[in-house]
Amino acid sequence: MSKLEAILSQEVEAEIQAVLAEAKAKAESQVAEARAKAEGLLSAKKRALEASLQAALRRAESAGELLLATARTEAKGEVLARVREKVQEALMALPGSPDWPGVLRKLAEEALAALGEPEALASHPENLPHLEGLARERGLELREDPALRLGVRAVGKGGRTQVENALLSRLERAWDALSSKVAQVVWG
Structure with a gap:
């Protein structure tokens, strides 16, 4: 091989090495760039x-707290309903107690006091002897009203006005305030 061929061969070889080195550097740069992008995407x-x-955990925690609050509220409602039942049962048992005539008289006096001119008292037939x-x-007439087992009705002159005073209806009217007090006693 001639000297010219050897020089050309060397130059071609150097050119090939330079192109390969440039390609290798470019490939390494692209790989590094791709790695950085991939790591950035992975990190994001x-x-x-x-x-x-974290958002899902907060939602689950909130849902759990809501379920707990709902369960507590329902339990409190059930306890209050049971207390109300017991109070109603106690009221229903009053006519059999020795205190009943005095309670009935007070109910009648309150009803009469609310009327200007009463002419009659109405109550359950079993209560009438206690009101005689x-x-x-x-100077009042006594009238039978089987629906008034736990109370009385004062009737005004001519029957135009009436005032009913019965324990169950008083419980109904007072229940909201009473249930608040019961809740305060039971749960603080």
Whole structure:
């Protein structure tokens, strides 16, 4: 081989080596850039997943707290309903107690006091004997009303006005305030 061929061969070889070195450097640069992009994407995805997980945990915690609050409220409602039942049962048992005539008289006096000119008292037939003395004192007629087992109705002159005073209806009217007090005693 001639000297010229050797020089050309060397130059071609140097050119090939330079092109290869440039290609290798470019490939390494592209790989490094791709790695950096991939790591950035991976890091961003990881942060997004972490944020999503935290949001899901907060939602689950909130839902759990809501379920707990709902269960507590329902339980309190059930306890209050049971207390109300027990109070109603106690009221229903009053006519059999020795205190009943005095309670009935007070109910009648309150109803009569609310009327200007009463002419009659109405109550359950079993209650009428307990009201005879009061009716005689006030000059009132006694009337039977089987629906008034736990109370009385004062009837005004001519029957135009009436005032009913019964324990169950008083309980109904007072229940909101009473249930608040019961809740305060039971749960503080």
